[in-house]
Amino acid sequence: MYDTQVIVVGAGPTGLTLGIELARRSIAFRLIDAAEEPSRGSRGKGIQPRTLEVFEDLGIIRAILKAGMPYPRVCLHPGPFSLRLGPLGGRNQATERVPHPNLWLVPQYRTEEILRERLAQLGGQVEFGTAFEGVSQRMRGVQVRLSTGELVTAEYLIGCDGGHSAVRKALGLGLHGETLKRETAFVADVNVDELDHTDWHVWPFAKGGSIGLCPLPDPDHPSLFQMMSPREPVEGIESAIQRVAGCHVSRIAWSSMYRPAVRMVDRLRLDRVFLAGDAAHLHPPTGGQGLNTGVQDAYNLGWKLAHVLRGGPESLLDTYEAERLPVAAAVLGLSKQIYRTRSLKRGETTNQLRLHYRTSALSSGKPLGGLHPGDRMPDVRLADGTRLFEQMRGTHATEFVMREGTRILIRPDGYIASIGKQPVTAFAGEPIHPIDASGTDFDPS
Numbered sequence: 001m002y003d004t005q006v007i008v009v010g011a012g013p014t015g016l017t018l019g020i021e022l023a024r025r026s027i028a029f030r031l032i033d034a035a036e037e038p039s040r041g042s043r044g045k046g047i048q049p050r051t052l053e054v055f056e057d058l059g060i061i062r063a064i065l066k067a068g069m070p071y072p073r074v075c076l077h078p079g080p081f082s083l084r085l086g087p088l089g090g091r092n093q094a095t096e097r098v099p100h101p102n103l104w105l106v107p108q109y110r111t112e113e114i115l116r117e118r119l120a121q122l123g124g125q126v127e128f129g130t131a132f133e134g135v136s137q138r139m140r141g142v143q144v145r146l147s148t149g150e151l152v153t154a155e156y157l158i159g160c161d162g163g164h165s166a167v168r169k170a171l172g173l174g175l176h177g178e179t180l181k182r183e184t185a186f187v188a189d190v191n192v193d194e195l196d197h198t199d200w201h202v203w204p205f206a207k208g209g210s211i212g213l214c215p216l217p218d219p220d221h222p223s224l225f226q227m228m229s230p231r232e233p234v235e236g237i238e239s240a241i242q243r244v245a246g247c248h249v250s251r252i253a254w255s256s257m258y259r260p261a262v263r264m265v266d267r268l269r270l271d272r273v274f275l276a277g278d279a280a281h282l283h284p285p286t287g288g289q290g291l292n293t294g295v296q297d298a299y300n301l302g303w304k305l306a307h308v309l310r311g312g313p314e315s316l317l318d319t320y321e322a323e324r325l326p327v328a329a330a331v332l333g334l335s336k337q338i339y340r341t342r343s344l345k346r347g348e349t350t351n352q353l354r355l356h357y358r359t360s361a362l363s364s365g366k367p368l369g370g371l372h373p374g375d376r377m378p379d380v381r382l383a384d385g386t387r388l389f390e391q392m393r394g395t396h397a398t399e400f401v402m403r404e405g406t407r408i409l410i411r412p413d414g415y416i417a418s419i420g421k422q423p424v425t426a427f428a429g430e431p432i433h434p435i436d437a438s439g440t441d442f443d444p445s
């Protein structure tokens, strides 16, 4: 007997997403975090279109949209003149297939708060002040040592404990890659009075390196900005901002240092222990990929863990590493390129809508028009006026039956498992929600 089915270490965006995925499938788990209280920093503020779709499925899209705002225009201040550019990623119209086409700005502390609220609705909670200290793997399961002195047994352990991951270290896995800059970069949340809060202000030639001030949506603090700089200003935050912007800093809410790096593990699983999020891959902030990739790791792993814990084949869990390791490598390559070239180009390259699992063992059948097994299923307006994404919301798989009997089986995480005319037998035991696609003008090309 086990004390619980799964132990999730770390309640950042990755661990919280995994907690929700397990809670809504009635899997018993403990979600622990070493910190005494939730983190306050705005850090990962860019939520990509694919993650917005994940959040729609998790039931938090309204709260996320309400808490955030579109990315602001970049306003460069290279000298006495200012130059106004467009917003990162542009402003794209929603389409039937892509309901959330733009990068959405939400401070990470708020995203985490919304995820925690959803977890609480589902009966889950974070155990703050409880650190992972060690693990021993057993024949079938793990025994985990916690800072509370407890020894807890579980069937699986998932390390979502960030860049300094103690779980990763306990497994003896290294983070391979490179640090992009020797000095530590600086980030802070500051209230700056009298500065236009609609633009993302950048002073590229400030003394000691560029200074960026990105407005943050926070109803309690209407003049809040995320300050980013390649190093901590020697003269202090207030003086540096006073000098470049001529504005007064009325509050410093939070500050931190980080070292921009692109690094990742070469395995995401060792027997009954898995890694997800920053514990497995570290990104520079450029391109806004870190939080998004972690959330999607958890979204990929959650339904598979639940399926196996309910008696499904263990081999399903091998597809987590097979699917997510190449994605992490591709996303890291992209973040590094954006960091090196200082490119402001965003949109299709960074929105994560084109990430796919085409070579996965779970993907079968022939392409239909432009749709391949392993691709993200696009949204579709159905004949009864509802959207396919509404019908997909929840923990089930979905079967989309088209004219002439072609069936598209959609996994619980929204990717196409198979396309073909044969009745689907995959995910035996999982509920499959059938949708009649006749009467829609769905065009897979």
Ligand SMILES: Cc1cc2nc3c(=O)[nH]c(=O)nc-3n(C[C@H](O)[C@H](O)[C@H](O)COP(=O)(O)OP(=O)(O)OC[C@H]3O[C@@H](n4cnc5c(N)ncnc54)[C@H](O)[C@@H]3O)c2cc1C
Pocket: 009, 010, 011, 012, 013, 014, 015, 032, 033, 034, 035, 039, 043, 044, 045, 046, 047, 108, 130, 131, 132, 133, 160, 161, 162, 163, 164, 165, 166, 167, 187, 228, 258, 276, 277, 278, 279, 283, 284, 285, 287, 288, 289, 290, 291, 292, 293, 294
């Ligand atoms: C300035 C900046 C800007 C960024 N901008 C973006 C962006 O626009 N878009 C984007 O996608 N990403 C961005 N990121 C990256 C993003 O913040 C991270 O990728 C994200 O926080 C990773 O989430 P995580 O849950 O995997 O790890 P974390 O958020 O690091 O969470 C790990 C959790 O584990 C806990 N923990 C650690 N050790 C233990 C232990 N031994 N036991 C128990 N708990 C433990 C920690 O307390 C923490 O709560 C940015 C980062 C920075 C610094």
